[in-house]
Amino acid sequence: MSARLADRIDGLAVAGLAVGHGGRAVLRDVAFAARKGSVTALVGPSGAGKSTLLRCLNRLLLPLAGDVLLDGVDTAGLEPCELRRRVGLVGQTPVMLPGSVRENLAYALEPATADERRLTHALRAAGLAPAFLDRTAGALSGGERARVALARALTRAPELLLLDEPTAALDADAARHVGATLTGLARDGLGVVVATHDLGFAADVADQVVALRDGTAVVGTPAELLATAPHEATEPAS
Amino acid sequence: MSRPLAQLLASAAFVLAAAWLAHRQRLGLSRSLLTAALRAAVQLALVGALIALVFRVPGLAVAFVAVMVATASLTAGSRMRALPGSRRIAIAAIALPALSAVGVLLLVGAFAATPRATIPTAGILIGGAMLATTLTGRRLVEDLGAGADEIEARLSLGDRARDALVPLTRRAIAGAMVPLVDQTRSAGLVTLPGTFVGLVLGGASPETAARVQLTVLLTLLLVQLLSALLTAELVTRAATLPGERVAVPGATG
Ligand SMILES: Nc1ncnc2c1ncn2[C@@H]1O[C@H](COP(=O)(O)OP(=O)(O)OP(=O)(O)O)[C@@H](O)[C@H]1O
Ligand SMILES: [Mg+2]
Numbered sequence: 001m002s003a004r005l006a007d008r009i010d011g012l013a014v015a016g017l018a019v020g021h022g023g024r025a026v027l028r029d030v031a032f033a034a035r036k037g038s039v040t041a042l043v044g045p046s047g048a049g050k051s052t053l054l055r056c057l058n059r060l061l062l063p064l065a066g067d068v069l070l071d072g073v074d075t076a077g078l079e080p081c082e083l084r085r086r087v088g089l090v091g092q093t094p095v096m097l098p099g100s101v102r103e104n105l106a107y108a109l110e111p112a113t114a115d116e117r118r119l120t121h122a123l124r125a126a127g128l129a130p131a132f133l134d135r136t137a138g139a140l141s142g143g144e145r146a147r148v149a150l151a152r153a154l155t156r157a158p159e160l161l162l163l164d165e166p167t168a169a170l171d172a173d174a175a176r177h178v179g180a181t182l183t184g185l186a187r188d189g190l191g192v193v194v195a196t197h198d199l200g201f202a203a204d205v206a207d208q209v210v211a212l213r214d215g216t217a218v219v220g221t222p223a224e225l226l227a228t229a230p231h232e233a234t235e236p237a238s
Numbered sequence: 239m240s241r242p243l244a245q246l247l248a249s250a251a252f253v254l255a256a257a258w259l260a261h262r263q264r265l266g267l268s269r270s271l272l273t274a275a276l277r278a279a280v281q282l283a284l285v286g287a288l289i290a291l292v293f294r295v296p297g298l299a300v301a302f303v304a305v306m307v308a309t310a311s312l313t314a315g316s317r318m319r320a321l322p323g324s325r326r327i328a329i330a331a332i333a334l335p336a337l338s339a340v341g342v343l344l345l346v347g348a349f350a351a352t353p354r355a356t357i358p359t360a361g362i363l364i365g366g367a368m369l370a371t372t373l374t375g376r377r378l379v380e381d382l383g384a385g386a387d388e389i390e391a392r393l394s395l396g397d398r399a400r401d402a403l404v405p406l407t408r409r410a411i412a413g414a415m416v417p418l419v420d421q422t423r424s425a426g427l428v429t430l431p432g433t434f435v436g437l438v439l440g441g442a443s444p445e446t447a448a449r450v451q452l453t454v455l456l457t458l459l460l461v462q463l464l465s466a467l468l469t470a471e472l473v474t475r476a477a478t479l480p481g482e483r484v485a486v487p488g489a490t491g
Contacts, residue, residue: 059481060390080482085396095391098405108395149391156396 017066036191041202044212050195088158094149096137126151142169160191299353310368318375320487335464370462373414407470
């Protein structure tokens with residue numbers, strides 16, 4: 001997409017992006033926009049570069065080339081901690097920090113913003129009852145951890161949310177619930193980018209699909225994705 | 239029989255007995271027992287001769303201490319090779335606390351400013367600083383690799399790179415201090431520490447030996463804590479990248 005178009009996008013806009021490790025590109029010429037109020041699914045086989053691309057969007061990793069714009073502003077010029085508060089990332093392995101679920105949700109928040117209402121609201125949005133607040137985070141099941149990690153990102157009230165395989169540890173019912181949560185959040189104005197192996201999940205939740213293949217990204221609609229699905233490798237979560 | 243001859247014969251007999259026993263039990267240990275004993279004999283004879291020379295030529299004492307610092311830094315540095323600048327980190331974390339403490343002890347007159355007093359004291363403090371640096375550095379390198387997900391999670395929640403590393407550095411420092419705290423707590427009860435034994439064998443009174451030993455142990459507490467803190471600080475600096483990012487040692491990212 002042209003730089004002028006990207007200037008006007010409300011959300012994340014990626015242009016000419018190359019990402020990789022140690023100078024070796026995994027993806028090149030990636031261009032797409034993730035608008036606030038919409039869900040973008042990032043699909044591709046294991047090793048395609050989904051996690052690497054997500055890390056570049058909140059600058060845990062620097063792109064090898066190209067730009068990432070947030071509301072038309074180059075993210076390279078934003079203060080990194082500020083960028084990461086506005087663009088939340090829930091990583092592929094849900095990490096529980098020491099202490100209770102409450103301490104996890106309130107982590108690095110100003111005490112004033114970490115009030116009970118906000119925490120329970122985030123917990124409910126992630127599909128957990130408020131009673132979970134006082135559970136020890138380290139003792140939760142894999143699926144519960146995934147939801148606490150989602151709630152923890154939501155307490156920061158991000159403008160965009162990047163999720164790396166949020167349904168990998170969930171059963172079908174829980175995955176559907178997370179999908180409904182994401183579409184609900186998008187309806188309320190959040191921009192969602194979700195990396196997933198699960199093409200069915202992607203088709204259910206996404207307004208737009210970014211398919212990573214052959215070292216670059218192809219942007220399309222969920223219907224187009226399903227039409228080409230037989231060619232898509234869908235290995236199980238690693 | 240003269241005493242030196244008796245010492246040589248007794249220790250040779252003991253190590254041969256150990257090697258024979260290991261051979262009989264098929265432990266596959268007898269050869270390494272003998273070579274270790276031989277190495278120790280050669281190293282100690284050389285060091286003995288060298289120190290005798292240093293005692294006669296006090297100017298050499300400075301060079302001797304420098305060699306101790308260099309050897310300790312090489313050893314500690316190799317344990318955290320995965321980090322850029324590991325050797326420089328080790329030199330600073332060992333030399334600054336250990337040599338400052340030697341300086342203070344000499345300045346207040348706790349030890350005579352002679353090679354005979356300075357070299358063993360410096361040796362113990364440098365050795366302790368090396369231990370603290372190695373333990374802290376090795377643990378940090380391991381945890382930086384194993385804890386990459388946790389660090390990324392903290393960064394993603396809005397932490398600065400330095401803050402995201404604090405839990406790791408705290409754990410590494412506390413872990414490194416455990417052996418020394420244990421050693422200090424059990425001093426004189428479980429084992430008689432080396433300085434005490436050496437002084438008593440050398441003819442000092444048990445009171446003097448105890449006093450010197452206590453001075454060394456308590457000085458070590460601060461020296462090792464400072465070495466651990468310095469290591470943690472320098473590793474933190476080496477591992478944080480511009481833009482509030484953290485470099486994971488070994489990864490090419
Ligand atoms: N820290 C790293 N250093 C070097 N190479 C890396 C690093 N992390 C990932 N890679 C490589 O980059 C490529 C893309 O990895 P990435 O984790 O982004 O894939 P992915 O699409 O998220 O895969 P998965 O679905 O298995 O999570 C892979 O070939 C991987 O081996
Ligand atoms: Mg991944």
